[in-house]
Amino acid sequence: MEKSRESFSAEVERTYAAVLERVSMVGIAAIAGAYLLYVLHALPLSVQVHDIAANWHLGADALVAKGLSPSGWSWVAGIGNADILSLAAIGLLTMTPVVCLAAASASFLSRKDYAYTIIGLLQILVLLVAISGVLTFHS
């Protein structure tokens, strides 16, 4: 076992951990803040809470068809509403691994670890494809 590889790996892991700690904290704070605005009705809602509750026994397709849940990236247009802001905050939290992977890939590249740089970049690409909705609406 190469000692240098072990210490390189530990450095990359520390980089990933540092980014993970900060970015996930931002995501969690965003969720808490957005949900507070949501439940306190501090901002307008795109869909009233009781409308959601009256239909949450229906599947996602049915809710989208009724206009009670956004499909694709259409929700961005309603970002000024508290419910959509909560959704955006959830989206922000789920972006955490993308940011961590970007930092890790840069770290692997700086250590000339090309195999893991490629794996890291491919992983980012997979996540970006999922986030873009390319597969979701063209499958």
Next chain:
Amino acid sequence: MMRKGIGGVWLALGTMVLLVLPLLVSDAAFAAPVPPVSGVAWWVWVIALFVFSFFLGIIAVIAGVGGGVLFVPIVSSFFPFHIDYVRAAGLLVALSGALSAGAPLLKKGLANLRLGLPMALLGSVSSIFGALVGLALPSSFIQLTLGIVIIGIALLMFMSKRSAVPETVEPDCFSQMLGISGIYHDATLRREVPWNIHRTALGSLLFVFIGFLGGMFGLGAGFANVPVFNLLMGVPLKVAVGTSGLVLSINGTAAVWVYLLKGAVLPLIAIPAIAGMMAGSRIGAWLLPRFHPKSIRIVVIIILAIAGVRSLLKGIGV
């Protein structure tokens, strides 16, 4: 330790107040007609979901299982929410738990990037397809197959033996090529533990399958990641658990975006679940040394079996 616990209690109480506070606000929404499906006011379900997720967070940490595997079958069976939203919330619960625990595990060398990234790459692709397939299938079929899968997981947990530090294995060509090996300090054993892996190809194939299942049913899939790492590939248990969290945080992200873009993420359901699970996990971490994980594990297996049977019966319309 004590201060941590008190902090966790305050966190839980604060979150509960946050969720109950709106109930004191006079608003037409709270006096809205009760949804015809459940016969119970909507906010009761939201509070119940938070409380349930909170206790689930405690149990999950003590039993050493991810939250998603318990969350999805129980909530989809006993709450009025459609399984689409429960699966999305289940993924978010597992994801947020993994993100919270990730940094300390990485710093201690218990979550290994060289081991986790190749598996996550394969698993995340299949988890996207799993989510797509799951959302395309009838919900009764999903509920039925979820029941079967959960009963299978309960059996797997009942029969599986975990190996804290497996025998040193001879690394295979794939693990040598990617340089997958590591060393961590085991506080229990009071020594540095070096490790290698073998059966990398077979393990990778299994991660493709696990990713698909996780995406399809909204499960964190730690229940499957850990045995594959530990029993099949020869990774020490602590590293297997830590790296499993890393893998599921990436796989969960890939799958949850399919749900989000299909309109299956409802903040009204997802956020109380996340908040409850995170608050409960803090309490669980504090209580962990005071409990015997084995006895809790048996309780979890029984809960899983009941939830699996309930889900199966719901799937066939009983």
